[in-house]
Amino acid sequence: MLQQTQVATVIPYYNEWLRRFPDFAVLARTSESSVLHAWQGLGYYARARNLHAAAKIIVRRHGGRFPRSTDQMQQLPGIGKYTAHAVASFAFQRSVPIVEANTARVLARIFNLQAPIDKTIGREILWNRARQLVPKRRAARFNSALVDLGALICLPRKPRCWICPVRNFCRAPNPEILPLKKARPRTKQLTENHAFVVRQNKILLERSGGRWRGMWILPPLEKRLAKRRPLYMSIFPFTHHRVALKVYGRSPRKIDKTSQRWIKIALIDSIPVPSPHRRAIRHLLTAARARQSHRQPS
Numbered sequence: 001m002l003q004q005t006q007v008a009t010v011i012p013y014y015n016e017w018l019r020r021f022p023d024f025a026v027l028a029r030t031s032e033s034s035v036l037h038a039w040q041g042l043g044y045y046a047r048a049r050n051l052h053a054a055a056k057i058i059v060r061r062h063g064g065r066f067p068r069s070t071d072q073m074q075q076l077p078g079i080g081k082y083t084a085h086a087v088a089s090f091a092f093q094r095s096v097p098i099v100e101a102n103t104a105r106v107l108a109r110i111f112n113l114q115a116p117i118d119k120t121i122g123r124e125i126l127w128n129r130a131r132q133l134v135p136k137r138r139a140a141r142f143n144s145a146l147v148d149l150g151a152l153i154c155l156p157r158k159p160r161c162w163i164c165p166v167r168n169f170c171r172a173p174n175p176e177i178l179p180l181k182k183a184r185p186r187t188k189q190l191t192e193n194h195a196f197v198v199r200q201n202k203i204l205l206e207r208s209g210g211r212w213r214g215m216w217i218l219p220p221l222e223k224r225l226a227k228r229r230p231l232y233m234s235i236f237p238f239t240h241h242r243v244a245l246k247v248y249g250r251s252p253r254k255i256d257k258t259s260q261r262w263i264k265i266a267l268i269d270s271i272p273v274p275s276p277h278r279r280a281i282r283h284l285l286t287a288a289r290a291r292q293s294h295r296q297p298s
Contacts, residue, residue: 003083004044013042024064027055032214036272043275045212050078068092081127086143095139097130099123102150103143107133108179109154112171117179190243194218194277195250196231196284202262203281204255205273211238215272218280219260221248232284236276247280 001010001017020038021027027035032052039048054076058066066087067073073084081099088094099107104117107129115122135142153160159175161167172178195218197204205216230246237243255262263271268281 001042001047003047005042009042013039021055024055024058024066027052028059033272036215037270040215040272040278041275045215045274047078049214050076053077054079066091068094070094070096089140089143093140095134095136097127097134098143098147099126099130100147102148102154103130103146104150105156105179106146106150106154109159109172109175110166110170112173113179115180116182118181122180185240188241190241192243192245193221193223193225193230194245194247194280195221196247196280197250198265198285198288199262201265203265203268203285204260205263206256206260208274209259212274212277215274216261216263217274217277218247219255221250225250231287232280234276234279243276245276245280247284 001014017038021030030052032049035048035052036045039045042048057076058064062072067076068088070081070084070088073079073087074081079087085096085098086100088096089098104126107113107126108117108122111125111129113122113125113129115125117123117126133142149164149166153164154175157176161170161175164170195204197219204219206219208215208217225248228248231249232245232247234245235242236245265285268278273281
């Protein structure tokens with residue numbers, strides 16, 4: 001959950017997750033829809049799908065116990081080198097290095113690394129340096145301190161070098177320009193058109209097979225049908241994209257029974273819906289109720 005999400009946001013989700021899924025066996029038995037619903041609001045839903053798939057593998061191959069080998073961990077969906085080493089260090093007290101955003105920045109500055117840290121050569125140098133530094137005992141405490149050093153003192157734009165406890169070891173003459181990274185791709189501007197169709201206290205939704213696979217969204221609308229002023233519009237970021245979500249009112253048409261369903265409005269909160277679409281649905285339903293109330297005679 002802490003990947004791509006802030007701690008303050010994660011805590012209530014984490015507590016509720018453990019209440020609903022106290023162990024791998026329970027999570028493995030749960031439907032994907034329920035898992036996505038529990039994750040709703042955290043974004044990057046591939047993380048939830050990977051966690052669900054990993055739970056099934058852990059139950060099937062490892063008897064419900066999380067493997068302690070970093071090699072075995074990395075065979076699980078969604079677990080790369082950093083995550084495996086972090087779990088090994090903090091959960092199992094293994095003497096292994098970890099390299100993430102904060103520790104990468106600290107190490108790049110201490111060693112004045114002139115290779116981009118998001119390219120293969122830079123990553124290899126960072127892991128080798130981290131491996132040289134990690135102690136054989138109390139590695140978790142060391143790794144935690146290194147993370148905190150990057151998060152609190154060795155900051156990205158304005159490092160607080162005057163209070164840094166390791167400044168005498170730092171080789172970077174201009175630490176604020178490190179670490180080096182390859183040029184970021186330009187943000188793409190996308191427009192996504194969707195339909196808002198309601199009848200008899202039901203709303204037409206479609207199970208997504210793309211970005212939000214397995215979640216329910218407002219039905220996509222062909223560009224040629226999105227000519228009038230939208231009922232709702234919002235903009236949200238998504239990886240290297242900036243997406244304009246536009247929703248148009250449409251009359252009920254023949255639905256695609258393979259992916260679309262009429263869902264009772266009262267049940268919306270019980271199914272997984274991505275946040276941009278959930279906000280749109282709530283706004284449009286509230287506006288529709290207000291219009292209906294205004295039309296009724298006093």
